[in-house]
Amino acid sequence: MEVKLPGKLEGLKYRMNIGYSYIPTRFGSYSGRAANDLLGSAYTSYSETNSFTLENIISYSKDFGKHHFDFTGLYSAQQRKYGTTTGSSTGFVNDQLSFNNLGAGATQSSTSYADRYALNSQMGRINYSYDSRYLFTVTARNDGSSVFGGNTTKYGLFPSAALGWNISNEAFMKNQSIVNNLKLRFSYGKTGNEAISVYRTITTSSTGRSPFNGISTIGTFPSNMGNNNLLWETTVSQNLGVDFGLFNDRINGSVELYQNRTKGLLLLRSIPIVNGYSSVFANLGETSNKGVEVTLNTRNLTASDFKWETTLVFASNRNRIVDLYGDKKDDLGNRWFIGKPISVIYDYKMVGVWQQGENPADQDPSAVAGDLKFADLNGDGKITPDGDRIILGQTAPKWTGGLTNTFHYKNFHLSVFLQTVQGVTRNNADLTYADETGKRNTPIAVGYWTADNQSNTRPSLAYRNTRGYGYASDASYTRIKDVTLSYNLNQNLANKLGLGSLTVYASGRNLYTFTNWIGWDPEAVQSSRGSGDWTNNYPLTRSLVLGLNVSLR
Structure with missing residues (x-):
């Protein structure tokens, strides 16, 4: 629904968007005697998703000579509810009823699950331009998500601003035929990322059955360790861009330079299993991203019957961890290192394969010919996980x-x-020997070490890889x-x-x-x-x- 106001209020309008969806799903299966299932097995499930979106948008637009001004305000609400129920049964006297009477089976089981997600947002944006040459935009969003912790407001404020200059519209650009489009733009702003699913802030347990004194007893065991302090992951971004067109757009494209700083990353942190949980989500540290993106379009040849066009795209990004816990120290357990990318390969440095006639006793006493040879990086004469592993790549x-x-x-x-x-x-898992019960063939390019083929890059089939080397490639x-x-x-x-x-x-x-x-x-x-x-x-x-x-x- 849209309402436009006339007269002196021309340019002011209100718009309301309402969306609703209902998605039911039903599934049933049965396997019986014809499938060599002599007991008969039935399974059914039913689920439904209800979701709605409501947006209230007010906008105002006005021109004053060469000046243009417009404003947009938004209030929106979203909600999604999901629920599912499943049932299964085995041990049927015949296959006639299929999955339509689970109670006829000798053994029944059932499960159910439900969740809810909600998001509320408010936004205001002002655009201003002068003579289509100078452009200015300022925006502020306030978003609240139900996925965040009970110890927080659940809301995050995300402002941004952008400047643009259409240089090609300036008077000094009129009397030339080389540059037909040239725009310089800069933006600075803060954005948020939810990055987690529902209920990760809540500590939960799962149930299971165990025999106790001859009786099947239901018990609980740890499932998810919650964190009530989880909040938005935030990124402050700076972007400098140039759009250009030359020779009537025969050459055109854009160049983007950006720098992002992300704080409070929502990451699954490994913790000692003695807690009963192996990991927990937390807002951790700070990372930086710097990069460049280039797009170039060219019309190389333009003739009556023949044309040749080219599009080139290039992107490079440098990602680094700035801090983790406020002490500028690495987290070896999670493989996070200050000044390095978030995801790296941290392992031993392979320098070859022990060959026949070589004596590994001093450096690696358990090694034999055909085993991998690793570098002694700390020079202590031994290969140890504490002193001889390095970052091999990202x-x-x-x-x-x-x-x-x-x-x-x-x-x-x-x-x-x-x-x-x-x-x-x-x-490379292909280089870690595993036959996977004959499921797939090993590539011939692996080329295992043998007495007749003394490879210096691949071990023998007898190599047991007790150090858990990952074969970084x-x-x-x-x-x-x-x-x-x-x-x-x-x-x-x-x-x-x-x-x-x-x-x-x-x-x-x-x-x-x-x-x-x-x-x-x-x-x-x-x-x-x-x-x-x-x-x-x-x-x-x-x-x-x-x-x-x-x-x-």
Whole structure:
């Protein structure tokens, strides 16, 4: 609903947005004698999600000659309620009723769960511009989230301001033909991040059954250690950007320089298990991010029948931990180090493989030929976890890039997209020998050490890896991400055929990856080696598609 006021109040309007959704789901399954389940097993579940959003927006806009002013005010509320109930049963006399009568089974069990999430927000924003040359914006948000602790207000105030200068609209830029667009902008502001799910501030227990004196007894055990002091993770950001267009936008793009400082990071901190819990969420320390992002678009060739266009994207980010607990000290247990990225590989430095004829007794008494050889970094003549582990790399890329070249010749179009990710180090599970019950083959590139093949990079199959070495490897790669060739039928011919348009295309994705990584996919997340999780994952898929798009008149 929108209300606009006339007369002297022209430019003032009120808008109300209301949204509501109700999503029920129902699922049932049964396996019986036909599936070689001689007892019969039934399962049903029902869940529903109710959510609403209410926004009240008031705005005012006014022009005074070359001056433009507008104001926007917002009050909004959101809520989501979720609930689910499940039931299962086994031991049916026949399979006739499927999952429609769980009570007919010999053994029944049930579970239920519910949660609620809510967010209230207020926002005010003022925009001012003069002659489309000088731009100014100031904004303030006040957000309150139900996920935060009972010892806090749950609210965070997040102000920001931005300045813009359209240099290309200045009088001194009128009598030149090189620069057709040039804008300089700067912004400074504070933002918040919830970063946790509901009820992480509450200490909870789970239930389980255990035999006690011959009786199945329900007991409790620790589940989640809460923290009533959790509050918004906040980031103060500075951004300097330039937008440009040259030679009637034949060359155009943008350059962004930014610096962020994040305080009170919401991180899962490992704690001694003697507490009964292994971890707890906490607002920890401070990090900094500095980086640059560049986008460049060019029209390289423009002829009557042939055109060539290029888009280049580059991004680099430097992430560092500034402080953790106020004492500028590292946290070795969580692998957090002052002055280093948040996520790093901290391990022994492998320098080779013990070969036949070498004597490891002084440095590594338990080692034999074919075992990994590690550097004695502290020079004490022994390999120990306290003195001989270092940071080997970071799991986030140091820089990324993309290059797209598009060629047009009459009605033919060819697009080639290259993607690159550089400066990534990951532990490689493929190099840690595990047959996974024969689930998958070990890549031939692993090349294990043998008496006849005395590799200096891979251990023997008998190596037991008692130190838990993760095989840190370079996961950088460059990939031919997408190649698409298409042909658009001449419009006159399409009209004669009674068609609106016709396009024939051939497309290939993930055609080839240039990398030193051994295994399925260097892009996969650290906990997996392909799509999916540890028990159900697949290598990156290369796809070739032939297609035909037809629209009728």
